[in-house]
Amino acid sequence: MILTVTxxxxxxxxxxxxxxxxxxxxxxxxxxxxxxxxxxxxxRVLSALGHETTVTGFAGGSTGAVLRExxxxxxxxxxxxxxxxxxxxxxxxxxxxxxxxxxxxxxRTIAVVDRTTGDTTQLNEPGPLVTADxxxxxxxxxxxxxxxxxxxxxxxxxxxxxxxxxxAELVRPARAAGVPxxxxxxxxPLRRGIAARPDLIKPNAxxxxxxxxxxxxxxxxxxxxxxxxxxVIASLGPDGVLAVTPDGTWQAKPPAKVLGNPTGxxxxxxxxxxxxxxxxxxxxxxxxxxxxxxxATVLAPTAGDFDRAAYEELLPRVVVEEHAPAA
Amino acid sequence: MILTVTxxxxxxxxxxxxxxxxxxxxxxxxxxxxxxxxxxxxxRVLSALGHETTVTGFAGGSTGAVLRExxxxxxxxxxxxxxxxxxxxxxxxxxxxxxxxxxxxxxRTIAVVDRTTGDTTQLNEPGPLVTADxxxxxxxxxxxxxxxxxxxxxxxxxxxxxxxxxxAELVRPARAAGVPxxxxxxxxPLRRGIAARPDLIKPNAxxxxxxxxxxxxxxxxxxxxxxxxxxVIASLGPDGVLAVTPDGTWQAKPPAKVLGNPTGxxxxxxxxxxxxxxxxxxxxxxxxxxxxxxxATVLAPTAGDFDRAAYEELLPRVVVEEHAPAA
Numbered sequence: 001m002i003l004t005v006t007x008x009x010x011x012x013x014x015x016x017x018x019x020x021x022x023x024x025x026x027x028x029x030x031x032x033x034x035x036x037x038x039x040x041x042x043x044r045v046l047s048a049l050g051h052e053t054t055v056t057g058f059a060g061g062s063t064g065a066v067l068r069e070x071x072x073x074x075x076x077x078x079x080x081x082x083x084x085x086x087x088x089x090x091x092x093x094x095x096x097x098x099x100x101x102x103x104x105x106x107x108r109t110i111a112v113v114d115r116t117t118g119d120t121t122q123l124n125e126p127g128p129l130v131t132a133d134x135x136x137x138x139x140x141x142x143x144x145x146x147x148x149x150x151x152x153x154x155x156x157x158x159x160x161x162x163x164x165x166x167x168a169e170l171v172r173p174a175r176a177a178g179v180p181x182x183x184x185x186x187x188x189p190l191r192r193g194i195a196a197r198p199d200l201i202k203p204n205a206x207x208x209x210x211x212x213x214x215x216x217x218x219x220x221x222x223x224x225x226x227x228x229x230x231x232v233i234a235s236l237g238p239d240g241v242l243a244v245t246p247d248g249t250w251q252a253k254p255p256a257k258v259l260g261n262p263t264g265x266x267x268x269x270x271x272x273x274x275x276x277x278x279x280x281x282x283x284x285x286x287x288x289x290x291x292x293x294x295x296a297t298v299l300a301p302t303a304g305d306f307d308r309a310a311y312e313e314l315l316p317r318v319v320v321e322e323h324a325p326a327a
Numbered sequence: 328m329i330l331t332v333t334x335x336x337x338x339x340x341x342x343x344x345x346x347x348x349x350x351x352x353x354x355x356x357x358x359x360x361x362x363x364x365x366x367x368x369x370x371r372v373l374s375a376l377g378h379e380t381t382v383t384g385f386a387g388g389s390t391g392a393v394l395r396e397x398x399x400x401x402x403x404x405x406x407x408x409x410x411x412x413x414x415x416x417x418x419x420x421x422x423x424x425x426x427x428x429x430x431x432x433x434x435r436t437i438a439v440v441d442r443t444t445g446d447t448t449q450l451n452e453p454g455p456l457v458t459a460d461x462x463x464x465x466x467x468x469x470x471x472x473x474x475x476x477x478x479x480x481x482x483x484x485x486x487x488x489x490x491x492x493x494x495a496e497l498v499r500p501a502r503a504a505g506v507p508x509x510x511x512x513x514x515x516p517l518r519r520g521i522a523a524r525p526d527l528i529k530p531n532a533x534x535x536x537x538x539x540x541x542x543x544x545x546x547x548x549x550x551x552x553x554x555x556x557x558x559v560i561a562s563l564g565p566d567g568v569l570a571v572t573p574d575g576t577w578q579a580k581p582p583a584k585v586l587g588n589p590t591g592x593x594x595x596x597x598x599x600x601x602x603x604x605x606x607x608x609x610x611x612x613x614x615x616x617x618x619x620x621x622x623a624t625v626l627a628p629t630a631g632d633f634d635r636a637a638y639e640e641l642l643p644r645v646v647v648e649e650h651a652p653a654a
Contacts, residue, residue: 015450020349022441025449062393110437112450114349122352123342123439 001096002046002274003149003179004039005142005170006057008127008159009099010109011067012036014303019116029115032302035067036109038155038184038267041304045271045293047092048306051278054096056145058138058159060128061105071097098145100138104128107159111263111303120263120303127159135162143173150278151180153270154198158189167193175199180277183229184270186210194228201229202270208234217242218249218323233273233290235266240291240318245283248322252287254295255317264304265294288318328423329373329601330476330506331366332469332497333384335454335486336426337436338394339363341630346443356442359629362394363436365482365511365594368631372598372620374419375633378605381423383472385465385486387455388432398424425472427465431455434486438590438630447590447630454486462489470500477605478507480597481525485516494520502526507604510556511597513537521555528556529597535561544569545576545650560600560617562593567618567645572610576650579614581622581641591631592621615645 016030035044043053059067107125114121146152152174154167167189174181175197182200183193186207194201194211201224203211211227214220217234221244224232231245240253269290276286296311297304343357362371370380386394434452441448473479479501481494494516501508502524510517510525513534521528521538528551536542539550544561548571551559558572567580596617603613623638624631 015452017450020448022347022349022448023444023446026451028450028452031452062389066389110450117350119350121347121349123344123355123437124352125342125355125358 001052001054001148001150002043002278003054003056003145003152004043004046005152005154006037006039006055006156007130007138007162007166008107008157009035009037009040009057009059009064009067010107010124010127011063011070012109012111012304014111014113016113016115018114020112020114020121033066033070034304035071036304038270039153040071041264041267042153042155042270042274043095044304045268045297045306046275047095048308049271049275050093051275052093052096054098054145054149056098056100056138056141058102058128058130058134059099059106060102063108064099064101064106067106068097068099071095098141100134100141102128102130102134104130104159113303118261120261127157128161130159130161132161135166139169142170146174146177146179149179151182151274153182153184153274154193155184155267155270157185164188165192168196171196171198180274182270182274184266191227194224197228197230199229200231200233200273202233202235202266202273204235204266205237218244233269233287235269235294237262241269241287243283243287247283250283250287250320250322252284252291252318252320254291254314255319258295258298260298260300261303262298264306265297267304268293268297268306284320284322287320288315291318328379328381328475328477329370329605330381330383330472330479331370331373332479332481333364333366333382333483334457334465334489334493335434335484336362336364336367336384336386336391336394337434337451337454338390338397339436339438339631341438341440343440343442345441347439347441347448360393360397361631362398363631365597366480367398368591368594369480369482369597369601370422371631372595372624372633373602374422375635376598376602377420378602379420379423381425381472381476383425383427383465383468385429385455385457385461386426386433387429390435391426391428391433394433395424395426398422425468427461427468429455429457429461431457431486440630445588447588454484455488457486457488459488462493466496469497473501473504473506476501476506478509478601480509480511480601481520482511482594482597484512491515492519495523498523498525507601509597509601511593518554521551524555524557526556527558527560527600529560529562529593529600531562531593532564535559545571560596560614562596562621564589568596568614570610570614574610577610577614577647578650579611579618579645579647581618582644582646585622585625587625587627588630589625591633592624594631595620595624595633611647611649614647615642618645 107127183198212223272290272293292314434454509527541547599617599620619641
């Protein structure tokens with residue numbers, strides 16, 4: 001089982017409008033609702049790849065209830081939707097809901113898609129205030145779940161009330177239990193989390209620059225390793241990923257640039273890395289999978305889904321180059 | 328009891344953002360949630376004025392459940408909020424929930440308030456698809472409720488699935504039961520509804536122009552009467568209202584122009600008109616109340632609430648002039 005942690009889960013709403021004009025009124029056309037937050041997105045891709053996944057973190061209030069009903073595979077307000085990227089006849093692996101209930105209301109995020117330009121305007125609620133007792137309850141649940149986990153991903157922003165060193169507190173027991181741990185967050189929670197020596201981090205160029213002060217990918221990635229991360233997979237957008245690990249340094253690139261919506265591409269890369277790890281693949285194959293999945297996510301018509309046919313077509317065509325060891 | 332009908336109820340969300348910039352991401356600051364749709368807004372003002380009110384229409388799904396919990400006076404996700412305009416120590420009259428449950432999900436509306444400019448960008452979901460059986464169930468409930476009603480307000484847009492002549496179907500039994508009926512809608516539903524001869528309509532200048540083709544308030548208002556409305560109260564924004572009724576023609580104006588958010592001002596005017604009617608006030612006093620309430624709504628810090636102190640101060644200062652009878 002792969003465990004994903006989403007401390008600030010979200011009910012993700014997508015609103016389709018003909019054209020977004022500030023300070024006017026808009027009739028929303030199509031609406032979609034789905035469970036969100038990075039760890040839940042990672043779990044959805046893992047499930048589509050056939051990996052049993054357990055999700056934990058917090059959910060509460062009326063939006064938390066809708067999120068959990070959607071996660072259980074049935075919409076409270078309409079027909080169920082199949083898991084993304086699920087080929088006809090392919091059953092996705094189960095996603096087990098091990099979320100901890102909180103008193104506050106799970107946040108909504110709203111992606112307003114302008115049909116004229118295809119651009120998205122994002123409105124993100126802050127999330128519920130998590131109490132000290134709720135955090136303690138979560139830590140207990142997390143340590144139980146680690147016992148059965150082959151790998152764990154710690155994903156996304158912290159909700160109000162959670163201390164900024166929270167991810168360090170979650171990295172340590174994973175390391176102690178020998179469960180490979182990937183940390184995917186940004187800003188101060190990333191800086192603090194790295195100090196607890198996670199196996200992997202997966203920053204994008206902006207997150208890496210914020211952490212290290214450098215915009216040079218190789219220099220910044222090596223700096224991030226010195227700060228405590230055993231391996232760093234820097235996502236370079238259309239240029240693929242740069243991986244600096246104890247076993248070597250690689251760059252993996254998609255065969256061609258693609259146009260589309262990059263929402264969720266990073267979460268698909270995390271799913272690719274973790275699934276490859278638990279399947280015992282070597283670094284080149286893990287990176288190939290991460291890059292093919294994130295490119296197939298950019299290509300998918302629905303933000304955050306991945307296009308399975310594109311994934312299968314791209315996988316053998318991802319170019320992986322090994323760099324010479326650092327001097 | 329005053330009955331208000333809201334066929335397309337809404338969970339109204341207000342999002343506070345520092346500045347709305349299309350195609351970027353925004354962290355929402357303050358969030359407020361409340362039951363919405365014009366008839367529910369009218370009921371809230373009637374309640375604050377001490378009038379027992381019953382609300383009907385449709386509610387369904389998870390958002391409908393939140394709306395009904397908020398309507399019952401307790402927030403599902405946080406502490407309860409007092410009724411707007413309720414002075415300390417004044418108990419609002421009860422609002423009875425007689426909404427008909429539908430299978431679809433009650434719509435959300437999102438008002439994104441730009442803290443820099445104070446302007447609002449509105450995103451309105453379309454609402455649930457109401458089935459023929461649900462409409463029939465509603466008609467039965469409506470006729471039962473009419474038996475105990477002193478007046479009825481038919482308010483707002485129609486949800487998907489409801490035929491455009493629906494308001495005519497609701498005006499007729501009210502007229503047959505001798506219950507004064509006010510219709511507050513726009514476009515084709517207004518045009519069709521007027522033909523069933525409601526006692527009152529309350530269009531704004533745009534709605535009136537759309538109905539009659541004329542931007543001259545007196546001409547358009549008289550034309551609207553010829554189309555079937557017994558009385559027409561045209562709201563002229565900062566210029567108050569023009570009332571053309573079987574008993575005479577009046578114009579009522581606030582004592583001075585005010586700056587603020589006009590959201591909900593029309594609903595407050597409807598509450599003023601209906602409360603005055605059931606209290607047996609003459610037209611000048613009803614109009615005075617409607618204008619004072621809508622002006623006090625523009626002045627309130629929260630959109631759609633009214634400022635009670637401003638209302639009480641404005642009420643004796645509204646200027647009402649009777650026009651000479653039409654030639």
